[in-house]
Amino acid sequence: EADIYQTPRYLVIGTGKKITLECSQTMGHDKMYWYQQDPGMELHLIHYSYGVNSTEKGDLSSESTVSRIRTEHFPLTLESARPSHTSQYLCASSEIKDQETQYFGPGTRLLVL
Amino acid sequence: LAKTTQPISMDSYEGQEVNITCSHNNIATNDYITWYQQFPSQGPRFIIQGYKTKVTNEVASLFIPADRKSSTLSLPRVSLSDTAVYYCLVGEGSGGYNKLIFGAGTRLAVHP
Numbered sequence: 001e002a003d004i005y006q007t008p009r010y011l012v013i014g015t016g017k018k019i020t021l022e023c024s025q026t027m028g029h030d031k032m033y034w035y036q037q038d039p040g041m042e043l044h045l046i047h048y049s050y051g052v053n054s055t056e057k058g059d060l061s062s063e064s065t066v067s068r069i070r071t072e073h074f075p076l077t078l079e080s081a082r083p084s085h086t087s088q089y090l091c092a093s094s095e096i097k098d099q100e101t102q103y104f105g106p107g108t109r110l111l112v113l
Numbered sequence: 114l115a116k117t118t119q120p121i122s123m124d125s126y127e128g129q130e131v132n133i134t135c136s137h138n139n140i141a142t143n144d145y146i147t148w149y150q151q152f153p154s155q156g157p158r159f160i161i162q163g164y165k166t167k168v169t170n171e172v173a174s175l176f177i178p179a180d181r182k183s184s185t186l187s188l189p190r191v192s193l194s195d196t197a198v199y200y201c202l203v204g205e206g207s208g209g210y211n212k213l214i215f216g217a218g219t220r221l222a223v224h225p
Binding site: 035041042043044045059088090091092099100101102103104105106107109 | 145147149154155156157158159162200202204214215216217218
C-alpha cells in the first residue's frame, strides 16, 4: 500500500487567506506532483518536482506555488485564496524511472468562501 | 505528447466482463500504456501497465495490438465495487522529460 499523506483532508477558508496544503511520502520517491481536479472532471497537472530544490509548472496555469526542501515533503501554497481556487488537490509521487506508476494521496478538498 | 481517447461512459452488470478501449494513435516508441482507477473523493490508483501484447495481474488484463495504437483494459466478472472512473495514460517510462496527461477517463457504472 502506498504511503503518501495529505493534510488537511478538507478545508473551508475565507477569501484572501494564505493556505498551505501539505503532502508527504515515505517511499523515497524523487518525483512528486500536484494535480487539481473539479468534481467529475479531468485531473490537471499544476506542479511537479524531480527532487530536492526542483520545481516545475504543469500544464494548468495555477496561482499556487510549491517548494521541495526535503525529498519526502512537497507543500503547495496559495498566498491569497479566492473562490476560483475551490477544488480538490491531489498529490502524487513516483520513481523517476517509472513515472507512469504514480501513487496518489487521498486529496484535499478546498472550499474558498 | 501522446493523446488518448476513451469512451466517456459505460454500463455493465455484476458478473460480466468489461472491456474499455483506449486509442493512442500518436504513441511513441518508448511510451508505456498505463491504466488507473479512481473512486469518488479519492486519488487515482494504479491498475496495470504494459508495453506490448498482453499483461495480466490479479485485478485486470491489458491487451495491446502489434501497432500499439490502442489498448483494451479488461475487467473480468465486475462487481458493484468496480464502479469508478478508469483512465488510460501514455508516457515514456524512462527517466526523460515526461508529463503524463490524465484525460476525462471512462466512467464505468456496474448495476446489480
